[in-house]
Amino acid sequence: MSEEAKTPTVDEYLDPLATPCMQPGAMADIHTFPAAPEHQEKLGFPGELPENWEQVAVAKMGELLGKYRGFRVFLDSCVKCGACTDKCHYFMGTADPKNMPVARQDLLRSVYRRYYTFGGKYFPKLVGARDMTKDVLDEWYTYFHQCSQCRRCSVYCPYGIDTAEISMAAREIMDSVGVGQKYCNEILGKVYDIGNNLGLPPKALKMTLEDFEEDLEDETGLEIKMPLDVKGAEILLVTPSADFFAEPHIDGLFGYAKVFHAVGASWTLSSVASEAGNFGMFIGSYETMRNVSMRIRDAALELGVKRIIFGECGHAWRVAYSFLNTLAGPFDFLDPRYPFPQHICEYTWDLIQKGELKFDKSKNDEYRLTFHDSCNVARGASMGSKPGDQFEIPRNILKATCNHYFDMDEDTIKEVTVCCGGGGGILTDDLMDVRVKGASPRMTALGNLRKEKGVTHMAAICAICKSQFTKIMPKYDFEMDSILSVHQMVSNAIILEGAINEDDDDDDDIPGAPDVEAAE
Amino acid sequence: MAYELNGQTIEHDEEGYLTDLGQWTEDLAAILAKDEGIEMTDEHWEVVNFLREYYDEYQIAPAIRVLVKALKKTMGKEKGSNKYLYTLFPYGPAKQACKIAGLPKPTGCI
Numbered sequence: 001m002s003e004e005a006k007t008p009t010v011d012e013y014l015d016p017l018a019t020p021c022m023q024p025g026a027m028a029d030i031h032t033f034p035a036a037p038e039h040q041e042k043l044g045f046p047g048e049l050p051e052n053w054e055q056v057a058v059a060k061m062g063e064l065l066g067k068y069r070g071f072r073v074f075l076d077s078c079v080k081c082g083a084c085t086d087k088c089h090y091f092m093g094t095a096d097p098k099n100m101p102v103a104r105q106d107l108l109r110s111v112y113r114r115y116y117t118f119g120g121k122y123f124p125k126l127v128g129a130r131d132m133t134k135d136v137l138d139e140w141y142t143y144f145h146q147c148s149q150c151r152r153c154s155v156y157c158p159y160g161i162d163t164a165e166i167s168m169a170a171r172e173i174m175d176s177v178g179v180g181q182k183y184c185n186e187i188l189g190k191v192y193d194i195g196n197n198l199g200l201p202p203k204a205l206k207m208t209l210e211d212f213e214e215d216l217e218d219e220t221g222l223e224i225k226m227p228l229d230v231k232g233a234e235i236l237l238v239t240p241s242a243d244f245f246a247e248p249h250i251d252g253l254f255g256y257a258k259v260f261h262a263v264g265a266s267w268t269l270s271s272v273a274s275e276a277g278n279f280g281m282f283i284g285s286y287e288t289m290r291n292v293s294m295r296i297r298d299a300a301l302e303l304g305v306k307r308i309i310f311g312e313c314g315h316a317w318r319v320a321y322s323f324l325n326t327l328a329g330p331f332d333f334l335d336p337r338y339p340f341p342q343h344i345c346e347y348t349w350d351l352i353q354k355g356e357l358k359f360d361k362s363k364n365d366e367y368r369l370t371f372h373d374s375c376n377v378a379r380g381a382s383m384g385s386k387p388g389d390q391f392e393i394p395r396n397i398l399k400a401t402c403n404h405y406f407d408m409d410e411d412t413i414k415e416v417t418v419c420c421g422g423g424g425g426i427l428t429d430d431l432m433d434v435r436v437k438g439a440s441p442r443m444t445a446l447g448n449l450r451k452e453k454g455v456t457h458m459a460a461i462c463a464i465c466k467s468q469f470t471k472i473m474p475k476y477d478f479e480m481d482s483i484l485s486v487h488q489m490v491s492n493a494i495i496l497e498g499a500i501n502e503d504d505d506d507d508d509d510i511p512g513a514p515d516v517e518a519a520e
Numbered sequence: 521m522a523y524e525l526n527g528q529t530i531e532h533d534e535e536g537y538l539t540d541l542g543q544w545t546e547d548l549a550a551i552l553a554k555d556e557g558i559e560m561t562d563e564h565w566e567v568v569n570f571l572r573e574y575y576d577e578y579q580i581a582p583a584i585r586v587l588v589k590a591l592k593k594t595m596g597k598e599k600g601s602n603k604y605l606y607t608l609f610p611y612g613p614a615k616q617a618c619k620i621a622g623l624p625k626p627t628g629c630i
Contacts (some may be wrong), residue, residue: 033534187627197628204578245583246630463629
């Protein structure tokens with residue numbers, strides 16, 4: 001009977017941001033797989049915990065305090081006002097009080113106080129200061145891997161304390177003593193060795209793209225190219241490697257290719273810069289982030305391109321928009337008439353405004369659509385020319401390509417968007433419990449919209465969001481293919497000159513049709 | 521973390537994927553399949569063999585879309601579908617079929 005009572009009726013509205021009844025220690029047993037020594041060493045970190053690790057960790061913290069002024073300010077300025085406590089999707093989903101942003105920060109702040117403040121050095125108990133012990137380190141590992149660095153809490157903090165910065169610093173300190181996460185660090189090793197998160201070698205990339213060109217030709221009757229390593233191309237497209245592998249990402253890639261085709265653009269992908277994502281940011285390592293970014297610079301110089309456009313990837317866009325120029329710049333060899341960096345949504349929206357792209361919106365009539373703002377685009381970057389364009393441009397594209405568009409609760413979108421639950425290095429099977437629970441605010445908001453407006457699908461512009469939703473949506477009574485790429489909508493609706501009419505085709509496996517599931 | 525087969529120890533990672541794909545044999549595949557609750561049929565072998573051949577050539581597992589397309593050519597339109605793949609490997613063709621084929625798990629934002 002109690003189970004039945006929990007099931008909401010069809011028209012019942014649920015508060016997506018409801019504060020849970022606290023369950024201390026609910027997520028204390030979560031321990032994401034540790035990186036093997038070889039994964040650590042490839043990135044220049046120790047393979048395992050050194051004997052004097054406590055000193056190394058404390059010294060590393062001191063180094064970061066000296067380098068990053070914001071880090072120290074964030075640690076000093078919290079007044080425990082409580083504004084952040086109920087703003088984290090992981091707290092809302094797990095009810096574990098250590099997933100309150102302030103509690104997460106305090107895991108590190110307490111150690112900072114012990115070694116770097118007067119009060120903590122001499123009266124540790126009075127100021128809540130803790131020694132750097134193995135128990136503390138284990139607690140860090142558990143709870144700093146339940147933060148997706150989405151920065152929603154920082155929007156509500158009156159001092160602007162950014163938990164993501166603290167979480168990145170904690171991971172960097174842990175890496176400095178050989179305690180890294182397998183998911184992030186193994187993947188970064190693949191970028192170093194092969195060039196992308198997937199570990200997709202150039203030969204496989206070439207074959208995959210040829211295969212996709214064949215699919216596009218079957219669908220449209222047109223020779224729509226997916227060029228690779230073309231010297232002298234005008235545009236270098238840097239996109240997440242998931243766009244070559246997973247669904248619905250591939251459908252988005254088809255959309256980019258069709259847009260370029262429609263306007264006769266000269267463009268290329270690169271087997272060197274075959275990854276837009278940059279997990280260096282997730283682990284807080286400037287060096288790693290820089291090494292990954294340099295591949296983009298190297299590819300742009302090698303191919304002699306005039307402009308660089310980024311595909312649908314949230315944290316790639318944050319790194320590109322906010323850091324790339326100082327990380328791997330200057331990019332003065334690019335054509336200054338074009339924005340740098342440029343997002344594929346900016347490119348497409350610009351063409352739509354100029355009237356250079358035409359759409360048959362009825363092709364998307366099977367979708368009643370909403371948009372999930374990805375945290376790194378919403379809060380870590382911008383887009384376009386006006387404040388807030390990072391929210392409006394993707395929505396404008398969807399409204400230009402689809403007849404039925406609706407927004408979710410305003411407390412869960414745009415600047416205060418709730419995370420998909422899989423960002424910041426959490427998108428791994430061994431953290432599935434965290435992922436499912438962390439997605440609950442977003443899924444509740446989407447569920448409300450399904451009840452109110454009959455919304456069937458949600459689009460996003462981030463590879464992590466898309467993969468996360470394909471996996472967790474079935475847990476919330478949505479089909480796994482209810483998540484779409486924004487450029488998938490473009491791909492479905494775009495009118496290409498000379499294309500065959502898809503409606504005459506009885507093939508049930510048309511690229512772009514939402515019947516293909518994720519690569520798991 | 522290892523499988524035992526005919527007195528041989530075969531190392532695997534935290535999730536059961538082989539660390540050295542050179543140690544894969546058909547006998548081992550049968551054990552891996554059993555662990556996954558899968559009874560290997562000709563169709564299962566078709567997928568597993570395709571994955572191994574593809575990996576041998578390209579050093580990575582194929583995208584599901586590529587796999588489906590290839591199977592459509594060899595097994596016909598009905599069986600060469602994503603849906604059919606999921607009936608063979610309910611927890612996902614990439615995840616379960618790769619494991620049984622002895623291939624590493626695909627990584628990244630997928």
